[in-house]
Amino acid sequence: MPHQRKTRTKFTDEAEPRHIRRTKQIRLEVAAEAARILATEGQQNYHTAKKKAAERIGVSERLALPSNLEVKDALSTYQALYGGPAHRDNIDNLRRIALQAMHLLEVFRPRLVGSVLDGTANAHSRIALHVFADSVEVVVFHFLERDLPFDQEQRQIRWFNGEHRTVPVVVFELEDVEIELTVFDLLHLRQSPQSPIDGRPQRRAGMAEVEYLLAERSA
Incomplete structure (x- = not known):
């Protein structure tokens, strides 16, 4: 009896139901518009940008809102295409x-x-x-002692174990740029909160890494 070859069914994008392909396409469109809003309109909040993008395109938020990571990827693409030297110079300056x-x-x-x-x-x-001290009062005293103006805020973050926490924030200006300091306990120097973009431990860079990034760009 001749040997019969087994065939495997390949699932491609074309095999997906039309409504799923359409939903994916809408998510891409919303992500692209949200990225444009973030890049050009001064909006800093990803969720607000996504809602505004869905409203402009005229689609349901429930079905079409992309993830923050999808928006970040679209934002990186937008800035690479349209930001040019001005965007790179702005990053270097910041x-x-x-x-x-x-x-x-x-x-x-x-x-x-x-x-x-x-x-x-x-x-x-x-x-x-991110800064680390026994308490926010220690950071505040650092500013008071040097007669540096500042404001205090609070921020809700998702901690590394998934729970939500409210943390103190100190805001000040340097060269007309706002700088926000999220104050953590000294014990949390090696425990980064979850990133609001992808849920992974948030990337942190010390002075040596920032110096390297600047030197790399000027090389």
């Missing part, structure tokens, strides 16, 4: 100012995080630093 702030706050072991670190910041972005 990183330079961040490094100045990190030297000013060296006693608190500052770490750069967020859009200035990953290169998706725009002209309206704050510089985000």
Whole structure:
């Protein structure tokens, strides 16, 4: 009896139901529009940008909102295509100012995080630093002692174990750029909260890495 070859069915995008392909396409369109909003309209909040994008395109938020990671990828693509030298110069300038702030706050072991670190910041972005102290009062006293103006805020983050926490934030300006300091306990220097973009431990960069990023760009 002749040997019969077994065939395997390959599942391709074409084999997907039309409504699934359409939903994926809409998500891409919403992500692209949300990225444009973040890049050009001064919006900093991903969720707000996604809702505004869905409204402009005229689709249901429930079905069409992409993930934050999809929007970040679209934002990186948009900035690579349309940002040009001005975008790269802005990132370099923000990183330079961040490094100045990190030297000013060296006693608190500052770490750069967020859009200035990953290169998706725009002209309206704050510089985000994580700092570490016994209490927020220690950081506040550091500013009072040097007669530096500042404001205090609070921020909700998702901790590394998944629980939500409210943490203190100190905001000040350097060279007309807002810098936000999220204050963590000294014990949490090696325990990064979850990234609001992909849910993984948030990437942090110390002064040496920021210096390297700047040197790499100027080489």
